[in-house]
Amino acid sequence: MSTKYAIGVDYGTESGRVVLVSLANGEEVADHVTPYPHGVIDERLPGTTIELGHEWALQHPNDYIEVLEQSIPAVINSSRVDPEDIIGLGIDFTACTMLPIDENGLPLSFSDSWKNDPHSWVKLWKHHAAQDKANQLNVMAEQRGEEFLNRYGGKISSEWMIAKIWQILDEAPEIYQAADQFVEATDWVISQMTGTLLRNSCTAGYKSIWHKQEGYPSKDFFQALDPRLADITDTKLRGDVVSLGTKAGGVTKEMAKRTGLLEGTPVAVGNVDAHAAVPAVGVTSPGKMVMAMGTSICHLLLGDEEKHVEGMCGVVEDGIIPGLYGYEAGQSAVGDIFAWYVDYGIPPSVKGAAHERGLNVHQYLEEKASNYRPGETGLLALDWWNGNRSVLVDTELSGLLIGATLQTRPEEIYRALIEATAFGTRKIVDAFHHNGVPVEELYACGGLPQKNKLLLQIYADVTNRTIKVADSKQTPALGAAMFGAIAAGKERGGFDHVVAAAEQMARIKEETVEPIPEHVEIYEELYKEYSTLHDYFGRGDNQVMKRLKALRNSADMGKGNVYVKN
Ligand SMILES: Nc1ncnc2c1ncn2[C@@H]1O[C@H](COP(=O)(O)OP(=O)(O)O)[C@@H](O)[C@H]1O
Numbered sequence: 040m041s042t043k044y045a046i047g048v049d050y051g052t053e054s055g056r057v058v059l060v061s062l063a064n065g066e067e068v069a070d071h072v073t074p075y076p077h078g079v080i081d082e083r084l085p086g087t088t089i090e091l092g093h094e095w096a097l098q099h100p101n102d103y104i105e106v107l108e109q110s111i112p113a114v115i116n117s118s119r120v121d122p123e124d125i126i127g128l129g130i131d132f133t134a135c136t137m138l139p140i141d142e143n144g145l146p147l148s149f150s151d152s153w154k155n156d157p158h159s160w161v162k163l164w165k166h167h168a169a170q171d172k173a174n175q176l177n178v179m180a181e182q183r184g185e186e187f188l189n190r191y192g193g194k195i196s197s198e199w200m201i202a203k204i205w206q207i208l209d210e211a212p213e214i215y216q217a218a219d220q221f222v223e224a225t226d227w228v229i230s231q232m233t234g235t236l237l238r239n240s241c242t243a244g245y246k247s248i249w250h251k252q253e254g255y256p257s258k259d260f261f262q263a264l265d266p267r268l269a270d271i272t273d274t275k276l277r278g279d280v281v282s283l284g285t286k287a288g289g290v291t292k293e294m295a296k297r298t299g300l301l302e303g304t305p306v307a308v309g310n311v312d313a314h315a316a317v318p319a320v321g322v323t324s325p326g327k328m329v330m331a332m333g334t335s336i337c338h339l340l341l342g343d344e345e346k347h348v349e350g351m352c353g354v355v356e357d358g359i360i361p362g363l364y365g366y367e368a369g370q371s372a373v374g375d376i377f378a379w380y381v382d383y384g385i386p387p388s389v390k391g392a393a394h395e396r397g398l399n400v401h402q403y404l405e406e407k408a409s410n411y412r413p414g415e416t417g418l419l420a421l422d423w424w425n426g427n428r429s430v431l432v433d434t435e436l437s438g439l440l441i442g443a444t445l446q447t448r449p450e451e452i453y454r455a456l457i458e459a460t461a462f463g464t465r466k467i468v469d470a471f472h473h474n475g476v477p478v479e480e481l482y483a484c485g486g487l488p489q490k491n492k493l494l495l496q497i498y499a500d501v502t503n504r505t506i507k508v509a510d511s512k513q514t515p516a517l518g519a520a521m522f523g524a525i526a527a528g529k530e531r532g533g534f535d536h537v538v539a540a541a542e543q544m545a546r547i548k549e550e551t552v553e554p555i556p557e558h559v560e561i562y563e564e565l566y567k568e569y570s571t572l573h574d575y576f577g578r579g580d581n582q583v584m585k586r587l588k589a590l591r592n593s594a595d596m597g598k599g600n601v602y603v604k605n
């Protein structure tokens with residue numbers, strides 16, 4: 040039999056990345072990136088003057104289709120692989136990235152009647168404007184002693200499906216009414232490729248409070264939350280939930296024409312970006328935490344039993360690898376914090392100096408920051424520029440930098456920001472490790488490990504653990520391709536289980552990043568300081584961050600420049 044291939048599509052925050060992968064050894068034969076034409080929509084609706092409020096983040100559904108149309112032909116053409124030999128396709132996506140669709144499966148934002156209402160658009164994972172709804176949901180669930188809350192670390196996040204839907208219902212009841220269903224973007228894109236809409240168990244489990252045995256929370260719970268939500272799971276969230284690797288269908292004639300794939304090529308049900316990365320680095324057993332490091336960090340871990348860990352995003356049976364419990368936690372901003380600093384925080388002289396050296400600003404600051412030893416900057420930061428996902432689960436928290444003096448230099452702040460994100464990861468590692476879900480080793484994948492060596496060393500030092508690094512440019516896409524090959528099945532040259540796919544295709548570098556004992560010692564001291572600040576500002580002793588956000592919101596309302604629904 041000739042070599043067989045699969046395609047994996049990774050839908051990130053800013054772009055979609057497509058890889059064409061050999062099923063013989065996981066080699067990425069070709070890859071192509073399509074930046075989303077509309078990017079992250081967080082100021083105003085495209086082509087209008089309709090302004091969005093703070094914490095809003097939307098996307099354009101057509102951008103996702105653009106990725107398929109641009110990048111799939113590009114990888115087929117550059118690899119010269121015969122489409123006959125491309126036996127399957129899988130995708131992974133940011134999540135919960137959700138949208139309302141009509142009876143024909145079309146996004147409401149495509150309709151002239153609704154397109155000027157921001158609530159008809161895709162709400163990106165980092166849309167944080169539903170925090171109020173998440174708070175109310177958490178209070179209600181706790182008062183009623185809802186069991187499900189334990190599976191989500193004690194709190195449901197505002198980033199997730201129910202809070203986002205409830206915000207729509209509250210602020211735009213007409214959009215709620217008009218929506219036939221609310222779906223994850225990952226499921227919607229698959230429906231556009233195959234003509235079949237199925238909900239995958241990964242996003243349903245982690246983002247929509249669905250449980251393999253118990254299903255969604257009870258009608259009683261939704262009734263208590265808001266009587267208008269009572270039937271939601273039978274209506275707007277209806278539909279089969281199927282496990283990862285299930286074949287959703289074959290590529291339609293129309294999509295075959297637009298992508299160059301053969302009609303009928305098997306397509307797997309949708310998956311989540313970070314979760315797809317786990318088998319792609321060869322992790323199929325407990326004790327190994329995978330960090331998908333990019334705009335944000337997602338931390339994924341496997342276990343034999345269901346344990347409850349403070350502030351984790353969720354534990355879902357079969358959620359990552361069938362047969363095991365999959366745990367997820369995360370940090371809502373990591374690369375995004377460095378991007379913010381580089382875009383808004385540095386003087387022009389740094390840009391000029393970087394340019395002269397032929398480096399981008401990140402590379403320049405990394406190089407200069409590498410000359411400092413741990414503790415030498417005298418700085419410490421809290422990494423909450425986009426709120427705290429784990430372990431505090433509070434998007435209303437914000438960033439903090441302490442220790443700045445007239446001598447403080449930009450590269451020192453850059454280093455302190457990296458260290459802060461490493462301390463945030465250490466909180467997550469400790470939360471699992473001390474609650475019966477051991478973390479022995481770390482695996483790094485995503486864009487950051489490829490871009491910043493200093494960052495990886497700091498993470499190894501702060502967590503005092505060895506880090507293994509993915510040997511793949513597009514790890515989630517490689518994982519998605521594995522699930523595409525599972526959808527195709529063994530008889531067509533694919534696989535019958537993800538463990539078999541991982542054994543053959545996973546890619547990890549030989550070289551590891553080891554903690555440096557002298558650094559570990561100093562970071563242990565700094566971590567104690569971080570923990571004090573973390574608890575003081577994050578656990579209610581000092582609510583200054585929330586009061587500041589409330590003041591900012593009132594000021595904005597006064598100026599009338601926040602999107603407010605009548
Ligand atoms: N040299 C660098 N060091 C640290 N962060 C970087 C560097 N270059 C880019 N970044 C950050 O990487 C992030 C993008 O990560 P990537 O994994 O490529 O994308 P995504 O999060 O969309 O999957 C951006 O937030 C950007 O600020």
Ligand SMILES: O=C(CO)[C@@H](O)[C@@H](O)COP(=O)(O)O
Nearest residue numbers: 051052133134164333334335
């Ligand atoms: O939350 C999840 C997955 O559960 C991610 O999709 C989200 O953090 C976005 O990931 P990226 O930072 O774009 O890689």
